[in-house]
Amino acid sequence: MSAPASASSVVSVVCALIEREGRVFVAQRPPHKHLGGKWEFPGGKIEPGETPEAALVRECREELGCEVVPGERLPEAVHDYGTVVIRLIPFVARLAEPAIDPQSSEHAAVRWILPEEFASLDMPAADEPIVRAYRKRQ
Template sequence: MSDVAPQSLPPAAPKPLRMVLVVACALLDADGRVLIAKRPEGKALAGLWEFPGGKLEAGERPEAALIRELHEELGITVKEACLAPLTFASHAYDDFHLLMPLYVCRRWDGFVSAREGQELKWVAPARLRDYPMPPADEPLIPHLIALQA
């Protein structure tokens, strides 16, 4: 028998969250307003407003994913040269960690239309906080406000 008291094991480290990479775009119109979309019913975070974009497909570059998503969601054509990286968000949700680069785009071809049934609004950056957004999107707002300063 040993005279050594049993040591308690350190608490198990939390299970690492899977990383999800999503790209987003702040489309800016001639008046400096940014486009936001309301997440439709039946989707996670339904009813919250967000910047257009979406998940990357396997092997897809962020810029290519954003060009694809903007065409699918809004019916517009964007050239990669018109996408300017602005900042990114990093947010831990309950079951995944979201990493979301935000690009700014001031030029595109076509007319913005809601192709997935989502509600769209053009909003002055200073008014973005008037619209409830997912936690990952909220830290992006000051960067968009600073663009207008």
């Protein structure tokens, strides 16, 4: 990865690896969006003055209609997409109410997968080191 042109071109983003019953929640980006069709972990941009944990809770509430409890923070991943550099801050998380299924109006599809199924998913390059770190801790 090359160094970003300026600090302002780096976008800090959080993502949640939501666990339930040995599975992890993933969502598929809509076809009309950047990286359309790729599977990702839910999350989004950190707002000014917001902690990564608070951003994770807010983004999951907004995107999935559910509350999550952030847990272990995994190593950050930085990826240069050419037009923007993403600083991805991942957390292992759980649902505050396990009986509630996350729903997303922002994604083409959602599903719960076993950790060994990550290899079969088409995921953004920025997520690859996160998957490796997650699998390594198991």
